[in-house]
Amino acid sequence: MSTPTITTTGLTKRFGDFTAVDALSITVPPGVIFAFLGANGSGKSTTIRMLIGLLRPTAGAITVNGIDVIREPRRVRDRIGYMGQKVSLYQGLTIRENVEFYAGLYGLAPAALTARWSALRERFGLAQVELEKPESLPAGIRQRAGLALATLHQPPVLFLDEPTAGVDVESRGLFWDVIQDEAARGVTVFVTTHFLEEVDYCDWVSFIDAGKLVADATPEDLRHRFSLGYRIEVELPAAAREAGARRLRGLGLAGLASSDAGFTGRTAQLDGPTLAALDALAVDIPEARIHIHQPPMTDVFRRVLGAEPSP
Amino acid sequence: MSWRRLRTLVLREIRATLRDPFTASILVAVPLGTLLLFNSILTTEVRHAALGVCDATASPASRRLVAELRAQGTFDPVALRTRTALDEALRRGRVRAAIVIPPDFDRRLAEVGRGGVRPEVQVIYDGGEAVLAANIEGYLNAIVARVGAVLVDAPGGGRRPGIEVTTRVLFNPTLDGQVFMVAGVYGFVFSFLTVLITAVSVVGERLAGTFDQLQVTPATSVEILLGKLLPLGAVFAFDVLLMALVAGFGLGVWPRGSLVFFLGVSSVYVLVSLAIGLVISATSGTASEAVQRSVLFSIPIIQLSGFLFPIRSMPGFLQWIVEAFPATHYIRVSRAIYMRAAGPADLWGDLLFIGVVGVLLFALAVRTLGARA
Numbered sequence: 025m026s027t028p029t030i031t032t033t034g035l036t037k038r039f040g041d042f043t044a045v046d047a048l049s050i051t052v053p054p055g056v057i058f059a060f061l062g063a064n065g066s067g068k069s070t071t072i073r074m075l076i077g078l079l080r081p082t083a084g085a086i087t088v089n090g091i092d093v094i095r096e097p098r099r100v101r102d103r104i105g106y107m108g109q110k111v112s113l114y115q116g117l118t119i120r121e122n123v124e125f126y127a128g129l130y131g132l133a134p135a136a137l138t139a140r141w142s143a144l145r146e147r148f149g150l151a152q153v154e155l156e157k158p159e160s161l162p163a164g165i166r167q168r169a170g171l172a173l174a175t176l177h178q179p180p181v182l183f184l185d186e187p188t189a190g191v192d193v194e195s196r197g198l199f200w201d202v203i204q205d206e207a208a209r210g211v212t213v214f215v216t217t218h219f220l221e222e223v224d225y226c227d228w229v230s231f232i233d234a235g236k237l238v239a240d241a242t243p244e245d246l247r248h249r250f251s252l253g254y255r256i257e258v259e260l261p262a263a264a265r266e267a268g269a270r271r272l273r274g275l276g277l278a279g280l281a282s283s284d285a286g287f288t289g290r291t292a293q294l295d296g297p298t299l300a301a302l303d304a305l306a307v308d309i310p311e312a313r314i315h316i317h318q319p320p321m322t323d324v325f326r327r328v329l330g331a332e333p334s335p
Numbered sequence: 336m337s338w339r340r341l342r343t344l345v346l347r348e349i350r351a352t353l354r355d356p357f358t359a360s361i362l363v364a365v366p367l368g369t370l371l372l373f374n375s376i377l378t379t380e381v382r383h384a385a386l387g388v389c390d391a392t393a394s395p396a397s398r399r400l401v402a403e404l405r406a407q408g409t410f411d412p413v414a415l416r417t418r419t420a421l422d423e424a425l426r427r428g429r430v431r432a433a434i435v436i437p438p439d440f441d442r443r444l445a446e447v448g449r450g451g452v453r454p455e456v457q458v459i460y461d462g463g464e465a466v467l468a469a470n471i472e473g474y475l476n477a478i479v480a481r482v483g484a485v486l487v488d489a490p491g492g493g494r495r496p497g498i499e500v501t502t503r504v505l506f507n508p509t510l511d512g513q514v515f516m517v518a519g520v521y522g523f524v525f526s527f528l529t530v531l532i533t534a535v536s537v538v539g540e541r542l543a544g545t546f547d548q549l550q551v552t553p554a555t556s557v558e559i560l561l562g563k564l565l566p567l568g569a570v571f572a573f574d575v576l577l578m579a580l581v582a583g584f585g586l587g588v589w590p591r592g593s594l595v596f597f598l599g600v601s602s603v604y605v606l607v608s609l610a611i612g613l614v615i616s617a618t619s620g621t622a623s624e625a626v627q628r629s630v631l632f633s634i635p636i637i638q639l640s641g642f643l644f645p646i647r648s649m650p651g652f653l654q655w656i657v658e659a660f661p662a663t664h665y666i667r668v669s670r671a672i673y674m675r676a677a678g679p680a681d682l683w684g685d686l687l688f689i690g691v692v693g694v695l696l697f698a699l700a701v702r703t704l705g706a707r708a
Contacts, residue, residue: 076551098555106551110544129552173548 027090029054029181029212030075035084037070037235044070046235047084052228054180057203057213059226061325067235068216069109072185075214076106089181102130105174109186111166112173113158119169120154123176130177140176148172148202164195171202175211182206184215188222200225220321231328239328243321244293250327251319253278253292258305259313260286268312271305286312357624361631368635381467381474384647386410387433387459389421394441396486400456400498403482404434409474425461425505427681428671431647432460432471434479444486447497453483455499462507463515463674467645476500506591506674517588518673519642521578522666525605526640527633529571533612534629535622536563537704542622556705560697564609571605572598592672596679600672604665604689610696611661617703636660641667664688 030052037045045067052058062068073079075086077097086093091100113122120141127137145151148168158166167187174182184203188196196219204225207213215226223229223243231239239246247253256277260268269287272280275298277289291298294316306312353359386404390397404410413430415421424430435457443454458475462468483498507514540546549559575598583589590597612629619625638644639653640662646654657663664685671677671685679686 073547078547078550098553101551102553104551106548108544108547112543112545112548114545115543126548126552129549129554131553 026054028052028087029089030058030214031085031087032071032075033085035071035074035086036082037067037074037079038082044235045074045081045232048232048235048237050230050237050240052212052214054212055207055210056227057207057215057225059223059229060214060216060232061218061220061223061229062216062232064218066232068232069185070235071232072183072214072216076104076183077101102177103179103181105177105179105182107170107174107182107184107187109189111158111170113166113169115159116157118155118157119150119161122158122169123154123173126173126176132177140178144172144176147205149198162192162195164191164199167191167195167199168202171199175206180211182211182213182215184213186216186218188217188219196222220325223321224318231325233329239325246324246328247319247321248293250324252323253290253319254294255288255290255317255319256302257283257288257315257317258286258302259315260309261311264309264311268305268309271301271308275301357627361627365631381409381470382647383408383411383651384432384471385430386412386475387415387421387424387430388412388436389415389418389433390436391438392436392440396441396444397436399486400436400479400482404475404478407478409478421459425459426675426677428461428667428675428677431467432458432475434458434475444497453497453499455501457501457503459503459505461675462504463670466512467647468504468507472502476502513586514588514674515670517582517586518590518670519666521575521601521669522640522662523637523642524578525571525575525601525665526608526637526662529567529605529608530612530615530629530633531626532567533563533609534616534619534625537613537616538619538622538625539616550705556701560610560613560700560704563613564606567609568602568606571609572602575601575605588673590673591676592678597669597672600665600668600686600689603693604661607661607689607693607696610693610700613700614696614703617700636662639663661689661692 028051031050033049035045035048036043048067048071050058050060060068060071070079074081075088075093077093077100081094088100089103091103093100113119114125117125123141124137127141132140145154148171150165150169150172153161153165153169158169161169171184171187174184182203187203188199191199200222203213203215207227217223223246226243229239229241229243229246230237239250241249258268258272265282265286269282272287272289275289275291277291280287280289302314302316306314352362388401388404390401401412405412410432413424415424415430415433418435421430421433421435425433437455437457440454440456443452445451447453456479458472458479460468460471460475479498479500486497537546540549554562579590579594579597611632615629615632616625619628639646639649639657640660641657642662646657646663649657668677668682668685668689671682675681
């Protein structure tokens with residue numbers, strides 16, 4: 025088993041009588057996209073600021089990329105990239121000048137910077153705007169430029185605090201493509217977001233509420249534990265209904281019922297055998313139309329928080 | 336106009352003002368503090384001015400004259416054995432005025448009653464602070480004349496002024512206020528403008544998010560601090576040179592001492608003052624709070640630092656307090672270089688203070704910038 029890239033043990037932060045983060049223990053394996061979710065004020069940003077050494081914890085331990093962050097907050101800084109809620113681009117400087125500024129801080133030689141920036145500006149779609157100032161650019165481009173800066177020195181760990189806040193849907197999709205690219209290259213990504221649908225871009229989800237960890241699993245596992253399951257709708261021609269019904273009963277779908285167009289039912293997990301059986305149905309009855317509805321993450325998290333009972 | 340709407344707007348404004356403890360407290364503290372402070376510093380009275388005394392006769396009569404000078408609380412006599420020591424003390428600013436009592440003081444005093452020539456004492460004072468110098472001269476003349484009249488036993492029981500006073504003004508013989516003001520303006524500009532300019536620098540970056548980003552780079556707090564101080568310091572150092580040249584060519588006011596020394600001291604002072612601004616900025620929550628704090632911090636310091644009002648006219652406790660301000664020492668140094676051609680050896684105390692405070696402020700700024708909550 026590989027050594028985790030990020031671990032926290034009993035991580036706690038108190039501001040006076042208020043406990044912002046309460047005995048948080050998480051483990052992030054290398055190369056995964058780790059979503060850290062929670063409502064506003066739940067302790068997400070406080071946690072991320074402790075992880076990158078900007079905030080001293082009241083108690084607990086943090087290790088990032090093998091470094092004890094509490095003891096050596098400075099040492100961790102050349103191994104991480106960080107992008108805050110406010111994109112950290114200097115107004116008045118062009119994107120290219122911002123890049124040169126941060127490259128100077130990370131000690132990138134001019135030749136290395138030229139090579140690195142050539143690759144980044146293409147990947148992040150910034151070639152057309154590198155001579156523009158951030159204040160004249162849309163939020164989506166600023167976000168991508170911010171992420172490009174965070175990855176400029178090729179850190180093995182990326183911390184992204186609400187990176188898609190205030191960005192339109194299309195830009196968010198493009199942004200997540202880039203994050204997934206980074207993860208595919210072996211970068212560990214720790215990301216906070218309050219867009220619950222973005223969880224599906226991630227490998228692992230931790231959810232905190234009032235500073236406490238309330239869920240810690242893969243998105244699929246959370247759906248399995250905290251939702252009514254995937255809703256499957258199968259449209260069938262009248263002649264094939266009887267045969268179709270037999271096949272669907274064999275799948276053991278919960279709440280299987282007939283509808284005007286065919287049948288509906290639910291399955292807790294979209295596992296291999298279920299998908300294979302649906303595939304076989306589609307092959308055997310070519311007129312069949314199969315629709316699979318993923319349970320919305322908002323419903324999952326309502327149940328996680330106890331607003332709705334778990335099934 | 337709707338009175339109801341106006342009432343709503345006014346009530347909200349009052350509520351917002353009173354709920355902000357900082358604004359509420361300055362609304363009360365500033366008027367009262369200003370009233371009490373200016374009542375103390377806007378006085379032309381001379382109190383406890385350091386007075387060099389070169390008493391070449393050391394007779395009962397001369398000692399009585401010195402005792403009378405001390406008794407009023409106007410002067411604090413400092414015995415100086417020679418004229419050279421006296422001149423040195425005036426140049427270094429240890430004393431603001433001096434009185435020279437000649438060796439024949441007693442003999443001529445005794446002869447006045449018999450129609451002899453009146454004894455002559457020489458009063459020398461630093462003309463740098465023109466208003467204060469004139470007041471010192473007035474007080475000295477009055478006290479010497481009164482004591483002289485008492486000491487001389489005039490025939491027929493009448494009294495006439497028994498001691499002749501000759502005056503000599505050093506450094507600014509025409510009591511011209513321009514040099515005094517020009518040399519002081521440096522202190523005003525580089526105490527106020529520097530703090531104000533840097534006040535929003537860190538808090539502005541914090542609010543924009545760039546400061547967090549900077550802090551997660553390998554840049555150390557010292558590098559971040561110097562990265563902010565040095566460019567602004569260079570600009571302000573250029574300003575010092577520009578001001579010195581404009582004052583010289585435009586107003587005909589050149590430092591009597593070394594211009595290079597003045598530029599060097601001013602450049603260091605600018606960095607000290609910028610560090611104060613950075614500390615204010617780094618400890619403020621918002622840009623407007625930083626500006627309010629820097630103005631509230633700078634204005635009293637400038638007013639009390641001797642730029643406009645003579646420190647020697649302030650109450651004793653205030654004189655102690657203002658000695659803690661770097662601006663007080665810088666203005667003193669600036670005027671000493673401009674008016675008395677003072678050099679490092681004459682000003683080492685003030686220079687040392689500025690240097691030590693600079694180091695402490697630098698350390699505080701580094702600590703503040705690098706602080707983890």
